[in-house]
Amino acid sequence: MVRAGGPFKTPPSRGLPARGDGGAGGTIPAAIEGTLSGVGDASAPRALRPSARSGIPAFEVMRITDEIARRRLDGHDVVSLCAGEPSARPAPGTLKPAGYTGPLGTTPLRAAIAGHYRAWYGVEVDPATVAVTTGSSGAFQLVFLAAFDPGDRVALASPGYPAYRNILAALGVQVIEISTGPKTRYQPTPELLDAAVAEHGPLAGLVVASPANPTGTMLGRGELTALVEWCRRGGARLISDEIYHGITFPAPGDPDPRGVTARELDPEAVVVNSFSKYWGMTGWRLGWALLPPSLLAPMEALASNFALSPPAPAQEFALSAFSEESYAEREEAVAGFARARSLILEAEPALNWGAAAPSDGAFYYYSDLGPQLERFGDSVRYARALLEGADVAVVPGVDFDPAAGDRAVRLSYAAGEAAIAEALERIIRFQG
Template sequence: MRRPSRSSTAAPAFAPSARSQVPPFTVMSILGRVAELRAAGHDVVSLCAGEPGGGAPPAVDAAAAAVHASGRALTYTPALGLPQLRAAVAGHYRRWYGLDVRPEQVAITTGSSGAFMLGFLAAFSPGDRVLLPRPGYPAYRNILAALGVEVADVDVDAGTRYQPTVAHLEAALAEGPVAGLVLASPANPTGTMVSADELAELARWCEEHGVRLVSDEIYHGIVHTDGQGPGACAWRTSRTALVVSSFSKYWGMPGWRLGWMLMPDDLAAAVDGLAGSVALCPPAAAQEAAVHAFTEESYAFCAEQAGGFTATRGVVLAALPRLAWADAAPADGAFYLWARLAPGMLAEFGSAVGYCAALLEEAGVALTPGDDFDAVHGPESVRLSFAAGSDAVHEALERIAAWHAARGLA
C-alpha cells in the first residue's frame, strides 16, 4: 500500500530537542540589561557577575601582547593543551598542595565550563543519578540535564554551613543509586568551604560507594579565613576524583577562556578522545600567555588581588545591618555574599526577581536574584558579587542603603 504523500504546502514540524530545554542563566540576562542602561547613559554599578576587576597578571598580559605582535600564525594545539602549560599546572599543585601531579594528568580546557562538559561526558551515562548541593551553581545542573543525567538535589542550609555531609549522602543513597557528587569549595553562591578533614571524609565515602566525586576548586586562593590555605584539594585523598579549576578567578582571566581538569587515570583516554571533537583545542594564544601565570611575579600579583577581595568582604559584612538582609552565609572564600531578603522586601516586591529588577532600574545597582541557584529558597534570596572591587562595592552599598531608606525598607 502506498503511503499518502505530504502536502507540498505543509511546513515541516521542527522543534528544539528535549535535552536543550534548560533555563538561561539569569546573570547573563541581567548583564544584558546593564549594558542597555549604560548605553542609554545611566550610571550602573554591577555586582551580579563573578568577574574579578583587577585583570590578568602583568606578565600574562605582556606574554599575550608578544604572541600577537610576533606575526606568526596561531595554529591548533594538542587537544588537551600545550605541554608546557600542562607542566606548569602540574608544578602549581606541587607548590600549593605538595601534590605530585604528572603533566599528562592535566587537561587544559576552554574555561572550567569546558572541563565540566568533558568531565561529565566522560564520567556519567544517560540515566545516571548525580547529587548537587542546593543552593549551587546552575550550570552544573543544566549541563548534566542536557546530557540526560538525573540531578538529585541535596538540600543544604546554614546548619551545615551550606555544604553537604556524609549524612546527606547516606540519605540520598537510601533513595536510589548514586553515580556522582559535584562539590564546590569555596562555593558559588554562598562562598562557604569544607575543611580538609571534611573533604577527605566526603572523598572517602565516595570511593567506598563507587560515587565519582567532581570537585570544583576554581575559587582556590581566594580564601578569607585563617588555616584553610588556598583551599583543600580532593586529590590529597582520592585520585578517583575529578578536579576542576580555572584561570578565571584567582588569576583574574575570565575572558581568556582557560580552565583545567585533573583527570583520574581511568578517565584520561575518554577525556582525550572527547576533547578533540568537542572543542578541538583550547585557545592557542591564551595558552601560551597563561604559562606566565605561574611565575613568582604573577603569584605575588594574584595574592595582592585576593587580599583586596578579603578587605572588600569585610566592608560588605559590616554593611549587613544597614542592608537589613538576613541569614547571610559566612562567605569563607570566593567573592559572593548570599543572603535572604527581609519579609518587608518580599512583601513589597513579591520575590527576589522583583526586588533586583526594581533596584537596578531605580538605584542603578545590579544584583542577582537567587532563583537560578536554588529553586526552593532562591526566590527569597540574593547574591552580591564583590569581585568588581572596593570602589564599586562601596558605591553600590551606599546606593542600596539609600534606596532602602527612601522606600521605607530599612
C-alpha cells in the same frame, strides 16, 4: 530535602542504548563499541568506569599533532603534512602561537599546572593527568560526558552553580539536588547523601565546590575527607570544583589557607580549576581538569572531536600566570577582595536583610532578604526594583536554587572596594 532533576526531565529517547540493546533505540555502533574495552576496566564499579558514550574514536589528526609537539620538544625536526592548517604566518600584530596544540593542551602548560600543585599544596601531579580545556565550563562538559551515561544520578548542593545542573540535564543525566542550609554551611554531608540514596537510589557521582558559588562556603579537610570516603563506599565519582582556590579568607593559623584539593585525598577524584577567577583571565577561556587514569583516553577522544584543542594563544599566555610576579599581583587582588568583603560585613546591620552564608572564599555574598521580602515579595522583584530604582545589579537566588532562591540574592564583590562602597550606599538609600 532532596530534589531530583530540578525543572528538567530526562527525555526517555535520549542517550546511547546499553551494549547489545536491540530495542527501538538500536545498538551502539560497532566503531564505538570496539573502542569501549580500551577506556575502562569492566570489572570496576560503574561510577569509576568511563561512560559508554565517551568510547568514541579519537580524532587521529589531533593525536598525531600532539605527538609531533612532543617530538619537537625532544629535539626532532618534524615535517608535518598532517593537519589542515595554513602554513602562512598570522597577520602582523597577532600573537604568534596560533596553531593547533594537542587536544589536552601543550606539554609546557600541563607541566606548569602540575608545578602549581606542588608549590601550593605539596601534592605531586603527573602532567600527563592534566587536561587543559576551554575554560572550566569546557572541563565540566567533557568530564560529565566522559564519566556519566544518560540516566545516571549525580548529586550536587543547592544552592549551587546552575551550569552543573544545566549541563548534566542537557546530557540526560538525572540531577539530584541536595537542599543545604546554615546547619551544614550550605555544603553536602554524608547524612544528606544517605537520604538522597534512600529516596532515589545509588549515585554515580557527586559534584562539590569549595569555595562555592553562590555561597562562598568551603569544605574543611575533615568535611571533604568524609565526602571522599562516602563516595568510595558508595561507588560514586567525586568531581571537585576548585576554581576559586586562592580567593580565600582564612582564619589565622589555618593549615589549608588556599583550600584543600581533592587530588590530595583521592586519586580517583576529578579536580576542575580555571585561569578565570584567581588569575582574572575570564575572557581567555582556559581551564583544566586533573584526571584519574581511567578518564584520560575518553577525555582526549572527546576533546579532540569537540574543540580540537584549547586556544593556543591563551595557553602560551597562561604560562606567565605561574611566575612569582603574577602570584604577587594576584595576592594583591585577593587582598582587595578581602577589603570589599569587609565593607559588606560591616554594612550588614544597615542592609537589614536576613541570614547570610559564611563567605569563606570566592567573591560572593549570598543572603536571605529577610524583612525586605515583606515589601518586595521575592528576590526577583527585589533585584528588578533595585536595578530600576538605584542602578545596582544583584542576582536573584532563583538561578542558584530553583526551590528556595526566591528569598535570596547574591552580591559579587569582585568589582572592588569603590564599587562596593557605592553600591551599599545606594542599596541602603533605596530601601529607605
